[in-house]
Amino acid sequence: MKKSVIILICIAAVILFALLVNYGATHVRGVPVKIVEQKAEVLEVPFFDKDIDLNKGIATDFWSGLKPQEIKLIYQLMALPWPKSSTPMVKVTAFHNTKDIYFYMEWIDETEDKILGVNKFSDACAIMFPMDEKAQAPTLMMGFLGRADIWHWKASRDIQFWLKEEPVNNKVYVDLYYPFEDKETLVVSKEIVKSAVNDLTAIRVGTVTPKENQYVEGRGFYNQGVWQVVFKRSLKAVDAQNDAIFNSGKRLCAFAVWNGSKGERGGRKSISDWVELLIK
Numbered sequence: 327m328k329k330s331v332i333i334l335i336c337i338a339a340v341i342l343f344a345l346l347v348n349y350g351a352t353h354v355r356g357v358p359v360k361i362v363e364q365k366a367e368v369l370e371v372p373f374f375d376k377d378i379d380l381n382k383g384i385a386t387d388f389w390s391g392l393k394p395q396e397i398k399l400i401y402q403l404m405a406l407p408w409p410k411s412s413t414p415m416v417k418v419t420a421f422h423n424t425k426d427i428y429f430y431m432e433w434i435d436e437t438e439d440k441i442l443g444v445n446k447f448s449d450a451c452a453i454m455f456p457m458d459e460k461a462q463a464p465t466l467m468m469g470f471l472g473r474a475d476i477w478h479w480k481a482s483r484d485i486q487f488w489l490k491e492e493p494v495n496n497k498v499y500v501d502l503y504y505p506f507e508d509k510e511t512l513v514v515s516k517e518i519v520k521s522a523v524n525d526l527t528a529i530r531v532g533t534v535t536p537k538e539n540q541y542v543e544g545r546g547f548y549n550q551g552v553w554q555v556v557f558k559r560s561l562k563a564v565d566a567q568n569d570a571i572f573n574s575g576k577r578l579c580a581f582a583v584w585n586g587s588k589g590e591r592g593g594r595k596s597i598s599d600w601v602e603l604l605i606k
Contacts, residue, residue: 380545399415416432456579480584483519582597
């Protein structure tokens with residue numbers, strides 16, 4: 327046998343061996359799944375010459391005339407077995423009037439949960455805006471290694487701010503309510519609610535902190551099994567270091583919903599993937 331033929335056989339054997347090693351390495355845990363990167367949904371934020379005074383309501387008739395974006399939600403994975411999302415979808419609409427930016431969120435909920443107590447939690451929703459130019463890839467934690475601005479509306483906070491009612495069932499004592507705090511001479515632990523929306527800063531998972539100044543407004547109404555919530559903030563950021571910036575063009579955000587009757591609070595919630603805001 328010629329020497330050249332032997333060399334070709336050896337080369338072919340080496341290549342075949344390398345292919346078998348590669349196949350074994352990639353299939354050691356089964357057939358690999360090809361992951362197709364999905365495009366983020368786009369939520370348009372057009373201009374409308376409209377101003378909504380939340381003291382008078384949320385202008386339901388106006389929002390009903392706009393076409394909402396249906397955004398899929400999945401449950402925040404906490405521990406096995408993984409539960410199903412109690413809120414599979416939220417409808418979102420947004421606009422700006424060159425002065426303020428508005429977001430409208432609507433979702434189905436069989437129960438109105440706004441009174442806190444033993445094993446009773448508030449319905450809520452939130453919008454998160456990454457502050458870093460290069461946001462981390464989609465994550466089920468709705469928190470990442472970069473900074474984020476989070477607008478968190480709660481039904482219990484809403485009645486406290488707008489109706490001046492205590493959202494706690496005073497007949498039972500829960501760890502978040504001290505029964506004599508309203509009678510104290512110097513109330514140092516009671517939060518002064520400045521808005522139905524808590525404007526928060528997060529640097530990474532587990533670092534959510536309320537901002538000293540609260541500029542985000544919000545109001546929600548429960549109507550025949552549906553929550554309708556409006557967020558409002560100045561289009562221009564007061565604090566460019568910590569507040570979401572809304573320049574014309576695209577930027578990312580994510581949405582979340584809590585169902586109080588399902589025991590959802592804190593990290594237990596339904597969340598969206600990243601959504602691209604297209605501000606026109």
